[in-house]
Amino acid sequence: MKNKETLLKRIEYLRKSIPDNKKNLLIFNEKNIYYLSGFYGKDSSSSLLLTENKIYLFVNFIYYEAAAESVDPAETELILSDKKNKALYEIIKKEGLKEITLESGSITYSDFLNIEKELSELNITIKTIDFPLKELRQIKDETEIEIIKTNCKLTETCVDFVKNRNSDELKQMTEAEFAFEMEGFLIKKGASSRSFDFIIANNKNSSKPHHVSENSKINSGIILMDFGMILQNYCSDITRTFLIDDINENINKKKFKDIYQIVKEAQLTALSACKEGITAAELDKVARDYIAGYDYGDNFGHSLGHGVGLSVHEPPFISPVNNQILKESMIITIEPGIYIPGFGGVRIEDMVIVGKNKCERLYNDSKELIIIS
């Protein structure tokens, strides 16, 4: 996404939204840098300086050529910056800046101390701001919505891919191999990468919400799949829990089906409640109360969901302690779960766009329990 107008709008918005006394903003978060400049340097330690009239992007030798291809020189001055902060200090002097505001949520305390020391030697006043794009990045614009919708459509084809496997095939693979096969399917569909390490959790492993896929063969029973892909730098995220073979061999299937039903209803209830105006905590409570009504409250120990965009986990966090009001064009997950150590777990996760009067689901598959046989 290198749409010049979009970038200019964001910069204008940012310049207006930050307090008057924090105008020279130094940004470290690589996703924020991409959001403002079009250059995405993963782990590149780049920084972007937004003054009242100019934008400077500092990148090292390794990323310089890629950055030069990504940014519009009319908007952003690209600066080769190999020795820690030296090029930055030269620009500060050249511009005659008296104060700098650092993005404090994306710099370690050690790095902050270093830069603070060096800037105070230059008689620069230092201020901080936590996450200057926090509000704006939560409300997705048309281009972002389009990319994420396309991403989710592609992601959902992988659910069909899994549904159409038979259990004998699955049982010849390990969790890790199956995770890899699913990723391969999505790469072929156009993903540039996975959006996180896929969680493929069989039977007992499914009670760990962030289980690390193992090199043990898949057996009949529960298969929880939490996965997602990156398309044009934007993420998707989905979880489905299926049953492999309709038998009691490794799992009490009656108990599993009961839990599945509760999670499914909790999820559908939350989907119905999700719209502009509800707070994150209220939405979380809808699903949490439903699950607690069946005495599984203690088995749903994580938040109901989170925002998705350039990061797979980003604000707004749909947690019991977040009283933020949800707004139109936020894109979030809704993912209740029940986890029983030693038995297994169920999680069902959708991504939705928050709308004025309802939410728009980005996956269209049915939530009826799928049994792979």
Place this chain on the structure above:
Amino acid sequence: MKNKETLLKRIEYLRKSIPDNKKNLLIFNEKNIYYLSGFYGKDSSSSLLLTENKIYLFVNFIYYEAAAESVDPAETELILSDKKNKALYEIIKKEGLKEITLESGSITYSDFLNIEKELSELNITIKTIDFPLKELRQIKDETEIEIIKTNCKLTETCVDFVKNRNSDELKQMTEAEFAFEMEGFLIKKGASSRSFDFIIANNKNSSKPHHVSENSKINSGIILMDFGMILQNYCSDITRTFLIDDINENINKKKFKDIYQIVKEAQLTALSACKEGITAAELDKVARDYIAGYDYGDNFGHSLGHGVGLSVHEPPFISPVNNQILKESMIITIEPGIYIPGFGGVRIEDMVIVGKNKCERLYNDSKELIIIS
């Protein structure tokens, strides 16, 4: 790696090595937590508190069951910690601690400010320490060396896998597809994951040291492959640059071969110089001077190498400004390169164990230019 003795030795070493007035250490880095406790919670926001007599591990609901399986309850008390830092403050009160030292290199400045505020309300004195395991983690112990050696042996089989392809096969794939195929090969060999996003760079793309593999078909010419895998949480890292077809179609092959020869000799010269006692900057200079002797100094804009272990990039950094003396049992990369924007680049990267009188190479393949036809 859950060897109890190893963990105890590390904890003892750490307790001895930190200053007397910084004994209650709060660690946030997930790799440091693994190194001391055996629990690896990727992106889990866990923390570990090391007091003079006890070790507490704070993990949230999502990771609790996995942590319970990983740590030895005789050594480490596992604490369920869902509400930000609340459980920590209870332990601090229970233990009657008067001061806490925070690991400042692994916490954002925003998070530091929060925890500082809350701790000072409890009348706790706050100190900081940058990277308390920096020295120890650089010197690999026997178990670590064994795991990394095994990892590199497996990683090297992927070089053979690539060598044995023919050019027609490669030219039917995109960079991204080929990256994925290589990763699949390594997963089958036993890798739990890639150690970073593979860099597969064809022709002009190879002049960007950290090129992002693209969805464009591979052509005859340069193919630079920088990849690595994770085995038992330890990383490998290797780069090879091959030629696809011995023709001039997309690349001036004479020029490429000249550059290849220079990088190869620079790399071999640095390998010969690498042993205990040399400084990182001196070692870097060996390769840098060699390349500068052919007037390509400006085309080698990154450091010669870096340490490898639980992180794929970790100290010691083999850079022109690091005067640290290399020691036996450090494991580092040696990876000179020449990058010519608009033409392409060559990088050759090995991993080695620093020894008393020489280094031990962890890959055994020849450096003669491989032509895939």
